[in-house]
Amino acid sequence: MLIKSQKVVVAFSAWAILTLTLLTLFNSLNYEYLFVLDLLGLLVITQLLSPYTMKPKWRPRLDIFLMAGVAIFALLVSNKALQMIS
Template structure:
């Protein structure tokens, strides 16, 4: 809800910005919630979600770069 409020406040509502902000928030929560001395079993499952998020983030960045270069991309 905080992400949507900030995006609405700055009049920058788009799914790309929302996804990137949620991914950053998720990464912060995962890093702060995990213990430093022991690697819990749930961490391997979270790493899969993180990798999927990074791949989607990479696709968003590629789309933005190709838009700036005026090259069309089919997804």
């Protein structure tokens, strides 16, 4: 039986492969689309699989990746906004 941290890794791996496959099938493979979809998947999976009553040991390490992903997402959005303005 898998522990919670392993379930997060397995679920995210399945999500990443699914998004990569779908983007390839629709000929929309782009690093920005892949990154945003994978970040959204990781955020949803983290919320669904983490317990509500306590914070497990693995959660702070995952939060570092989530904060870095949100920061990169903000950079991508600001870059697209600047491209649209100019």
